[in-house]
Amino acid sequence: MSAPARAFGARLREAVETRGRIVVGIDPHASLLQDWGLEDTPEGLAAFSRVALDAVAEEVCAIKPQSAFFERHGSAGVAVLEELLEAARARGVLSILDVKRGDIGSTMAAYAEAHLLPGAPGEADAITLSPYLGTGSLDPAVRLATEHGKGLFLLALTSNPDGPQVQHALTGGHTPVAREIARHAEESGSGEPGEWGSVGLVVGATVGDAYRSLGLDRAAPSAPLLAPGFGAQGAGPAQMREVFDDNAGHVLVSWSRGVLSVGPDPARLKARVQELREQYS
Template identity: 45%
Template sequence: MSHDPSAATALSFGDRLDAVFSARGPLCVGIDPHAWLLTDWGLPDSAAGAESFGRTVVEACAGQAGIVKPQVAFYERFGSAGYAALERVLADARAAGLLVIADVKRGDLGTSAEAYGQAWLSGGSPLEVDAITVNAYMGVGSLAAVIGQAERESKGLFLLAATSNPEAEAIQQAVVAGGGQAGLTVAGAIFQDVAARNAEHPAHTIGSLGVVLGATLDLAAFGVDLAVAPARAITPILAPGFGHQGAKVADVRNLYGGYAQGVIVSESRSVLSAGPRRIAETIARRVLEAGAARG
């Protein structure tokens, strides 16, 4: 599946994600050049090392996996040289026809939030990707400008809802006070808000606004009900926690219930630790496992 900017305007992000699911399955390979991984790979802990790492992962994914997720922090730590390296990794991913989700976790208000969207979602931007992760700590409404831009640009967003770090539990399980979502948990309120926005576009099988729901969590304890999904415009779920963190791909249906068909199976360390010589065969195996679990 080629990455043609003109085609992107004709298809929503959700439609393109659905096409990737059909062609390549739900596996998403993280591009996380940790310092220790660069050392294990025989690469310098530098922007050049991170670039070589990322481009090797992209090459290994091409023709096998359909989605990659670069963790921007591991490039940002090298300053401008790191961003230049990331731009080249992203260019390779676009050329390879991969769907790219930048793990940037941006969140802000008004024109500041809008500027983040312009950086990552604008067609022709050197940092252009297909979707980004965003933080709704100041309320989903604070992201209105970014949500609007994503819709105009046929791009996607994944809002943090229930993350796998234990420090988040108290906030994400807290009950919302006041307003139409009173009584819901924070995680549940974000999920319902996103699902309602996707329901405004019933013609699509998969919506373009998604949520991050960790695969290692008891999601019911976070107030997120996944038992029954809508017939169309299902909310996509970016699901970290598979592989190294302990979640098993075979359990996708048990973990995500009616939303299993919209789950992006995200794996990073369990794939990347295979090293540069074995990463392609590891990805091939994970693609088969994730595809079988999805059915």
């Protein structure tokens, strides 16, 4: 009988302590491929992904491929994504697949099986989920993640300007929607006392004081925080304290263009991540 899978939250915390808190988004925009001298084809995606992973593998706590940039090339692009995820596992690098899935019932279960079931072609260590069909809609993914030591990141306070229309709104119980999502993440993913939970939140580094004023810090104190918005969107080291305050230690600092734009030279890519590790240590 195989040993129980180790909780994602524990594995993620260990990766942060070992390699720092930088997450590099492997997002093969057409413009980036052009800048790297690559064709906007599945072959270009494959070359881009190999160089990016090789350059940052020893310097990041996780990679975060954006599924859409692979999916737009059809089945051949999805195959490249699957190869990237497999290569990351072989290198011992955690993968957070940015797919933002959200559905109900058997459809949600199928999405979860596609990415959280060990041995699935699209297996990742964690995925992003949209909880806006109700937090209970995520239960199939929560069950599978818990069973197999996988992680989830729920969209809570995103960095897009229209996010507050829904995320700041009050529920019937006069609780902000984002805080209800945070509460669900804590209940679903909390681990042993003092450990990180395995269900985290996506909280943009550009949301100002909303993370604290809406009470997400109190609702989900153990949740890891995947934070986009650094670099091109304007956030920097100062926002670690300004936005996240006492929970800054749980933040995964997500960078994409601000790293990938210095490629394709692997040495420059690696040096850029090392520089960011120092800034956000």
